Amino acid sequence: MKITLLTVGKTEDTYLKDGIDKYTKRLKHYIKLDIIDLSELKNTKALTTDQQKTKEAELILKKLANTDHVILLDEKGMEFTSQKFANFLDKKAIGSVQNLVFIVGGPYGFDQSVYDRANDKLCLSRMTFSHQMVRLFFIEQLYRAYTILKGEPYHHE
Template sequence: MKITFLTVGKTEDAYLKEGIEKYVKRLKHYTKLLIIELDELKNTKALTQDQQKTKEAELILKKISPVDHVVLLDEKGMELSSQQFAAYIDKKAIGSVANIVFVVGGPYGFDASVYARANDKLSLSAMTFSHQMVRLFFTEQLYRAFTIIKGEPYHHQ
């Protein structure tokens, strides 16, 4: 199974980039991970929030194929423990999902068209985090999930 991590905007803070790179490097032992960073919209001052979400949706949906299993990282999504997330990933792999795409939207969330395309929504926490930090938290949790699946000692219960 291939995993794609699709984000609107680039990770800018060096300490976050370093942390993400650390987990991406570790993940190479378990899965093929593709990170796609879409450019943030430019000249958005004249656009409403809904117009921005619509334009971002066009960019997001262009990167998703009809057979991809799409999971939005969304505050209204299901909340899973690390063990439950590992079971979720494992179930998708066993269920012959060829590519699972995890998506982080822009600052105003997702357009209705992206919600309509999504197979699932996942919340990383009831708290709100910056989109930059979500990238680090997600890559760490993905790594943790694979160590749980493989029975490796990274995760402590």
């Protein structure tokens, strides 16, 4: 199974980039991970929030294949412990999901068209984090999940 993290905008802060790089390198031992950063919209001051979400949705939907299993990182999504997230990923792999695509939206969230395309929603926390930080938190949780599945000593309960 391949996993793709699709994000709106680039990670700008060096400390976040370093953390993402650290866990991305570690994940190479377990899975094929692609990170796709879509360009942030330009000249958004003249656009309403809904117009921005619609334009971001167009960019997101263009990157998805019909066979992709799409999971939005969204505050209204499923909440898991790290162990349950690992089990969720394992079930997707066993269930013959070929490409699991996790999406981090822009600062205003997702347009309804992206919600309509999604197969699932995942909530990392009930707290709100910047969409920059969510990337690092997600990649670390992905790494943690695979160490759990392999019985390696990274995760402690």
